Amino acid sequence: MTVYTLKIDGRDVAGSEGQSIMDVAEENGIDIPGLCHLPGIHDRGACRLCVVKIGGSPRLAAACVTRIAEGMDVVAHDEELEEYRRAATEMMFLERNHVCAVCVANNHCELQELSADLGMTHFELPRISPTVDVDLSHKLFGLDHNRCILCLRCVRVCDEIEGAHVWDVMHRGLETRIQADMGVDWGDSATCTSCGKCVQVCPTGALFEKGRPVAAGTRDERPFLPWLRVHQEERGL
Amino acid sequence: MSRPRIATVWLDGCSGCHMSLIDLDERILDIFGRADLVYGPLVDVKVFPENVDVCLVEGAVSSVDDLERIKTVRERTKTLIAFGDCAVTSNVPGMRNPIGVEPLLKRAYLENVDINPMIPNRIVPQLLPTSQPVNRFVDVDIFLPGCPPHADLIYTLLDDLLSGRTPSVAGARFGR
Numbered sequence: 001m002t003v004y005t006l007k008i009d010g011r012d013v014a015g016s017e018g019q020s021i022m023d024v025a026e027e028n029g030i031d032i033p034g035l036c037h038l039p040g041i042h043d044r045g046a047c048r049l050c051v052v053k054i055g056g057s058p059r060l061a062a063a064c065v066t067r068i069a070e071g072m073d074v075v076a077h078d079e080e081l082e083e084y085r086r087a088a089t090e091m092m093f094l095e096r097n098h099v100c101a102v103c104v105a106n107n108h109c110e111l112q113e114l115s116a117d118l119g120m121t122h123f124e125l126p127r128i129s130p131t132v133d134v135d136l137s138h139k140l141f142g143l144d145h146n147r148c149i150l151c152l153r154c155v156r157v158c159d160e161i162e163g164a165h166v167w168d169v170m171h172r173g174l175e176t177r178i179q180a181d182m183g184v185d186w187g188d189s190a191t192c193t194s195c196g197k198c199v200q201v202c203p204t205g206a207l208f209e210k211g212r213p214v215a216a217g218t219r220d221e222r223p224f225l226p227w228l229r230v231h232q233e234e235r236g237l
Numbered sequence: 238m239s240r241p242r243i244a245t246v247w248l249d250g251c252s253g254c255h256m257s258l259i260d261l262d263e264r265i266l267d268i269f270g271r272a273d274l275v276y277g278p279l280v281d282v283k284v285f286p287e288n289v290d291v292c293l294v295e296g297a298v299s300s301v302d303d304l305e306r307i308k309t310v311r312e313r314t315k316t317l318i319a320f321g322d323c324a325v326t327s328n329v330p331g332m333r334n335p336i337g338v339e340p341l342l343k344r345a346y347l348e349n350v351d352i353n354p355m356i357p358n359r360i361v362p363q364l365l366p367t368s369q370p371v372n373r374f375v376d377v378d379i380f381l382p383g384c385p386p387h388a389d390l391i392y393t394l395l396d397d398l399l400s401g402r403t404p405s406v407a408g409a410r411f412g413r
Contacts, residue, residue: 100412101384
């Protein structure tokens with residue numbers, strides 16, 4: 001396997017051919033934020049929070065879907081990138097109806113945590129306040145589109161690990177929604193195995209376990225996702 | 238030099254942020270040993286006074302009355318602080334925004350009421366079409382998110398302002 005050497009934020013690091021900038025940064029303890037990225041499932045560069053600058057390239061690249069190359073000079077943190085990340089995060093908050101105080105994921109939410117890490121104290125843009133559905137038809141779980149940021153972790157984990165491919169995406173732009181099967185209520189899905197993997201990987205409160213009060217949170221006892229670890233090893237990551 | 242004048246305002250919120258202010262406990266003596274509390278739900282003054290140095294605004298702007306008040310507050314205040322998630326993001330009051338005023342009032346006052354159902358239209362101020370954060374209407378100098386912001390954060394912020402330091406809201410975040 002070819003080993004490449006490169007720089008991330010001025011640090012000399014090395015990685016194997018085929019690895020992403022995100023993978024190598026993680027291995028070297030360099031924190032690049034990302035909400036759609038989850039080790040063990042394929043990356044898709046959806047959330048754009050991991051954008052980095054690559055020396056010699058005029059445009060930003062998503063670190064999770066950009067492979068390393070010999071001599072690459074990557075800037076993962078500077079004032080401009082933080083500003084882009086704040087803007088992207090702000091738009092995620094405003095596109096749907098995120099109300100941290102009364103969310104099942106309050107204090108266990110990657111979006112909320114990220115906003116704090118980025119020092120976000122308010123929004124400059126107006127809220128969209130769309131009318132979206134909450135699907136409570138499944139006997140164990142719920143889907144609240146108000147909290148969905150379209151990271152598509154649920155789509156990928158269901159397809160790549162559970163092998164059921166219950167989830168997919170319908171419509172475009174602001175109308176984009178996660179859908180079960182061909183747009184049926186989750187409870188009526190013929191393919192769902194009720195394994196709960198999608199609920200475990202959801203970074204926000206969009207997918208949640210039913211029957212838990214808001215104050216109890218749902219992520220305290222999130223297991224360490226053993227099946228993701230196995231998958232990671234199989235992929236040689 | 239005269240003592241700094243602090244005001245607090247309660248718009249569309251649950252008063253939890255004011256409760257958090259009271260949670261300063263004995264530190265409240267320190268703050269109001271150095272400044273005067275000139276207006277707010279905790280003092281019996283009816284009209285928002287002139288020349289306020291710092292105003293903590295709790296709650297979203299949801300009614301015509303809220304809107305009028307926040308404009309007055311802005312005109313008469315040097316440092317306006319959006320105090321807590323409702324003032325900062327519209328938070329829980331904003332959850333009605335996708336529903337719309339009419340269906341909301343119908344649901345609350347007609348459909349779910351057995352005795353004398355009617356939509357209140359006197360004394361209570363008219364609702365705005367949507368509930369919005371304070372910064373949609375007036376300039377905000379400092380945002381202190383949190384539902385509610387922790388008393389320690391409130392103390393640090395007020396202490397900074399009274400001591401002439403650059404005010405810090407480090408550690409503040411949305412939610413509880």
